[in-house]
Amino acid sequence: MDIKDFIAPFAVWKRAFEKPFTVKKPIDERPGAPRYRGFHMNDADACVGCGTCEAICMNNAIDLVPAAGREAKDGDSGLRPRIDYGRCCWCALCVDICPSGSLSMSNEYVWIDRDPDVFRYVPGVEAKPWDGSALGYRRAEGYRLLDEDRVPMPELGHAEAVASFLELVRGYSRAQAEKEADRCVSCGLCIASCPAHMDIPGYIKAVRDGDMDEGLRLLYETNPFPEACGRVCTHRCEEACSIGSGGDPVAIRWLKRYIADQVELSDYAKALPRGAAPSGKKVAIVGAGPGGLSAAYYLSMQGHAVTVFEAEEAAGGMLRYGIPEYRLPYPALDKDIGYIESLGVSISRGVSIGKDIELSKLRTDFDAVYLSTGLPVAYGLEVPGEDHPRVLDGVAVLARATRGEELGLGGRVAVIGGGNVAMDAARTALRHGATVDILYRRREEDMPADADEVREAKAEGARLVEKAIPLEVRDAPDAAGEAALFIWNEATMVQKEPGKRPVPEPIPGAVREGRYDSIIAAIGQGPDLSFIAESDGVPVKRFRPVVDSFGMATRAAGGAPVFAGGDLVNDRKDAISAIADGHRAAIGIDRLLYGKGA
Amino acid sequence: MDATTFAAALDLALGREKAAVAFYRELSAMASFAAQKSTLAEFMAMEEGHVAMISGMKAKGSVALSPTVAVDLGLAARMDAEERPTAGMTFQDILVAAIKKEERSGVLYERLAEAASQPGLKSVFERLVAEESRHKRYFEDLYESEISKDN
Amino acid sequence: MRREKQRVIPPAERATPDLDSGKYLVMWQGPQHPGITGNMSLRLVAEGDTVVDCETHVGYLHRGFEKLMERRLYMQNFPLVCRIAVPEPDFNEYCYAAALEELAGIVIPEKAVWLRTLSLEMMRLASFLMWIGGQAGAFGHGTIAQWSVTMRDYVLDLFEELTGGRIYHMYIIPGGVRGDVPAGFYKRVLETMAVVEKNLDDIELVMFHNAVFKMRAEGLGYIPRDWVDHYGITGPNARAAGVARDLRKDSGYLAYPRLDFQPIVGTESDAYERARLRLGEMYQAIDLIRQIVDMAPKDGPFRERLPNPLYWRIPAGETYVSAECTRGEYGFYVVSDGSDKPRRVAVRGPSYTHAVSVMERLVRGVNIADVAGLMVSLHTYPPEIER
């Protein structure tokens, strides 16, 4: 200790002559930093109500509550997160994980109140002073807790693809599947969009856990066609996927396929539940498509004896005859059908209802009848010359390809239509060495076909002619009926009525023509209802049987009750809807047979 | 506009609607299965509704028809088919027939409206044109959604 | 000389005073007592002015972190861990993140390494600035705290800008860091460092060249060198006793091997020496921050992609990751059983030994007036004892 120790401390007085450190008006002068994690904001329109914020929140601070003016719809639960500031710790994990990126934080941080019950609110729905704040925490660019990129599916190259009917999609490896399954947040938004309401988060979890038997069990709870659906499902679930709101949706379809591919048919019995004891009841099912066979599966699980009547030589319906082999290889379909058959379902192939057997007979011989005959009738072009011999119908072409018949399409093929049948027909034609033009009345984005299908068809070499209104089919000059001229009118899209989709309007004078060896019309299909007699008592409206929520068309006296479903009844034209209908009808039939009412 | 002319115009319309009913009835008679019958019956019921409406107007002496013409989707223009009543009619066939029929009615009224000298009468025909256009639009929408879905 | 005389080495065995004799005064210091750091209490037995026995009582801040972590997902624990120590949450974040990364086999990007180091050093500076106010305050010098806590606030402003949080930064996330450096940030870091350094000079003058402070602190709380291993003393407390241990050098984690610094070592091992040493570490931290600003990569990713946090499973295994925090060895022991939640997480805070075993022993023979000063000079923080 020296003299300095007595003098130096008085240096404190230096500060007395300097500017104080004190902030004059702290609340006004010192707003939160640009990145400050203040109170939450939510873009309620972008939010899909998936609840991932709730799942990640370690504080249990987030509730999902119905938001005023928002209804549940496909891809949006109608719920919005409500934050409890009696729990929140401002960690912003919810912002980082939010699949749609709708959650963010303002840099506001002052919220004082006497009443402890006010500290919860639904951001973006209940107005707060900090709404729309430009500053505050946003997750860093390119930084997300979830992976927005889908694991790419290994596929055949396009050149390779066109050269054969080999399956294009190879399926995920285990690592790929687990990585893809890891992207799912188990929100369950997809379940509502799936016509069969499959437990999608459940089986994706099974993939994550590597428990294929559990996965298969979950699949078969609602869908006995996992192999087929895993390949060709229209996957509306993926459109609803919350991950898709900010990136690629989870490849739900490929994961389903992955599960089914992993289990050998011989092991199915081990993984899947056993059916109930025989009930002694008999059920007839008309049509061995996905809908009919689904009904058959669930009915036989309930112990009923099921007979399926199929007009074609093989079961599978449109899955077999409408979908080309490169998309759904026959062994995969056979696996699904094989398991159903292995449960004791008998399929009478080559038996056509209305021709070989009458509906009324089924109604007397069986305890219930399920109609699932689909849409076998192709609609015509309705233009002059549509009965030209080179005008073929798309469904028929595909069916012939399935049967292995010579197609004789020739070198230049026009496909008219923009649906999946058109795409399948076009790609089948490509594989038969033809050059293909797809002519569609509207624009590419209006096409009802899956976007993937369109993309792949183009990639494989099909030329897409948009806005082409068919005018006429004429015999091509010097072709002797072996080629035809397809004449169309170029159109422009006109928004005629607000709120409705635009209408193609012919451009006067812009008439084009093309010479084709074959013209495949694929504009739509309809049901064949000729086998239903008035005496059957099945109510029909506008060529569709009228059914209740269980698919029951009639339980009129004079025979067993009749159920109907699938494309025959609904408007959705996909396998999964047919499967859902089949399942529902099976439940209805079962209840009826057991007298549980329906 | 004198009452007679007005009544005559409506009578003409009434006649056409009744003819339409008859047309559907005739088709229905040829129908081979229940689905055709029920669809035709539905369309027939629609036309009967029109008959009733026009008769009502005639009785009351007023015209309560909307003057708004529905948008023409332009399908009829490209349909080549005449009605071909066959036993195996599909839904497409029936709808095409219906659309064509409505279109012909519309064209007829349009011509009558052009030809009409009295402004009152002209307006009645124009309103009938509008009415028929809406019927046609109804069928066209059905066609778009049920038949030509993929195109 | 004088220092030597004041040194008191209390006996190893606890005295058991006869409380009924009327000779002793039993009193509680804390939890509601401004001289106690944090929320803990001491039960002092005094004879006259001199403490003859002391029992530490902890647990006022026990929230059961280790239990809670067992029922939360790995990523959900990330906002939780920083709350274990409020004055310097980043060390928790770092240790936890590093333990998970080690178990899951994740290598973090170079930029994250540097930003983590920056964040830890800034935290060290901020924590010491808070501490020095406490140390001066414990001896009754209120002015130092007024200055130093403001300096700490300036550092916290930097944190707020970098991380979006003022106290709890939640920045060092498993896989890297949570955000890139904002534009112009390094410039502001250097500006702030200049301000802090200037004020540290003032503090040094007023506090360390102060007769009264020397009278109070010199010789107080002497820790003999051989206690260091026996009690598991780490950090400045050990270095002031002449044991040159610094995990930043010894373990060489993050970017420390590439930074130029030497552990500061003292000899006297009393409260004054420890304070002096910590002051030196503050200057050192400023120097390190400048080095980091200079050397840190300016581009590149700052975070490695992790699996979906909702299902993140970490392979079974165990590890212990430690870091040199302001008080010594801070460590996370993480045991994973292969599921999505940790099997066991144990937190090793240096105060565990400093504030309990060492404190109980050092306080014997000390004047009641010095208890607070002694406690602060050990730089204890109760929540890391009780978690």
Place this chain on the structure above:
Amino acid sequence: MSEKKTIPAPLANEGLPPEERGLFCDAAPREYEPARGAWERFLNWARSESLWLLGFGTGCGAIELRPLMTSRFDMYRYGIQPRPTPRQSSVFVIGGYASVKTLKRIVRSYEQMMGPKFVLALGSCTINGGMYWDSYNTIKRIDQYIPVDVYIAGCMPRPEALLAGFQELKRIIKSGGGEGQNEYARNFDWYKANQKKVIKDWNMPDYNW
């Protein structure tokens, strides 16, 4: 404030050793009638402009009191200053979570404060448990155990938020709303029952001031 349900429970200081009994009151707290009119408004003004807060850092929240009471935010200029003893303090800042062990001390310190006394609760933890909502050792709602005047959202709330909380508290006191002491007296049995439900080793006097 709402009327709370009273749970009758035998309250007494019987658990105490006889020599300590003299140190405590032997009656339940009573309500105090505020003075009337301008006089009470004047007193309330003085109460609000001289807030002495109890220097008891019960949780994390204490860390932001430091900047607040030092030069950058300088709460002294608002008439707020820390006080080391509950007897002289009028504001109790509950700094976030309260473990059961601390709650016991909170209750005791609160009861030792002289009325009118005010409680400022800081952060999520005091409102609904915060991030320790599932902890076995922390309570979730401080208002179950002592009356609270102002809540401040945040974890941690910035010092500015605390200042805003103090401003709000001042406003409440000036408007005559800071009657937590009477609230406590009125629902004394209810509060005691709640306290005893969580504080398992109840070795404090029930009447403790």
Place this chain on the structure above:
Amino acid sequence: MEPTIIGRIGYAFVSLFVITNYGLLLIGSMARISAKVQGRVGQPVWQPYIDIVKSSAKRNSIGHGAMFYLGPVFRLAGGVGTYMFIPAVFGSVLFRNFSDSGDLLLVMYFIFFGQLGMALGAGEGGHPYSAIGVSRGLAQMTAFEVPFALSVIAVAAQYGTLDINAIVAAQQGGFAHWTLATNPLAVIAAIVAFLGMSGHNPFSVVIAPQEIPIGPPTEYQSNLLGMLQTNRAIFNGAKLVLYMNLYFGGATNIVAMVIKTFLIYFVNVFVGQAFPRLRTDQSIRFFLGAPTLVGIASVIIAVI
């Protein structure tokens, strides 16, 4: 004109009122000056008033027996008593108080009286920190009383009287006549003792918030605390006036009094801001060291 006894009592009340307010404002402004050193703005100058009103406006209070209540009363009596026997402004009728009725010894007694009363009352509070605070206070008091008493003795010896008025009178006529000039050693001893007496750093051992929060008044609250706060103002004023009178030539007008007492008080703050707090034993050792020697020297000088 010599006022009547009633008039003198009236004047004394006015004087007391003025010194109370002055003491409060002094405390308030010193707090602001301290704040400036600490780099902040600081509380309003009138904050002590609000604090007293607030304390007195508490609705309930607790007691620990009669002595507990008497403590602050004694203390207040000590403060008022001290002040009452010192002339605040030399030659002023209004601020003469009862200085001609008492002498230095009486004032010294009152200074002790307050402390002792407080000690008794605080001891009754039952709080260990109160007890420790009291014992520290008394210990330190006995220590700083040594140089203080020596210094007072020196002054008394120098001027040959115990009458404060006479001492002040002897210092009139310019700086050269002040005790500060005539016996600087006595002033040094007294000023150092004053640091201890007013409880500023480094001698704030009595209340020492970080050690024994906050010493004797730990248990005092409500109106009793208000009383203590008021007394603090009066007592400060009284001591300052005493110092001014003994060592700095007194004051012949109120402005001089304000300036001088302000500066004397400022010495406390000036030292207090620079140093931390000593331990009680160090403080005692300090007072019994150099200041005592200086005091003795001052006595010797005065006697010689």
Place this chain on the structure above:
Amino acid sequence: MNELAKELAGRYGARGWHDIRKDLASVEVDAIRIRDVMAYLRDEAGYGHLSFMTAIDNIERGAFTLSYALRDHDARRGLIVHADVDRAEPTVDSIHLLWGQAWTYQREMREWFGIDFPGSPRVDEEFVLEGWEGPPMMRRDFDSLAYSDATYAERPGRVTHDPASHMREKLYPEAAQ
């Protein structure tokens, strides 16, 4: 296996030496020999610093696994020593004489897991809890949330909806049947 591992195996039957990373390893010994092993490690193997001790509840195999983390500061390496004790009757030798802070850890383990360390100072006193009536709370069969829900009042008014079941209710209620 390195020298130390062999030495430990030979002297104390230690097994399962595992290098966690290049400066950290773990080894397993019998609980009964823990004090000897620790003394050896401290005095002869250079592991003079006890970082911490803790326990892991391996409820599946009915054992508490004790973990003692040591560090050799000179060689800059760490070692975690494991020892299993029976979960039903957990009693371990105290090492409070070896390290001055060990008793606190032992007190903690006594309170948190119910593991007894006879002879350790203040081992039966409450450590962080006060008036705790439940089972030792770090045991895995103690459910913190359930305890909290039963003991501490929660603010009412919280209700949440699962998106999937909410959508089922709103969009296809028939499937709920």
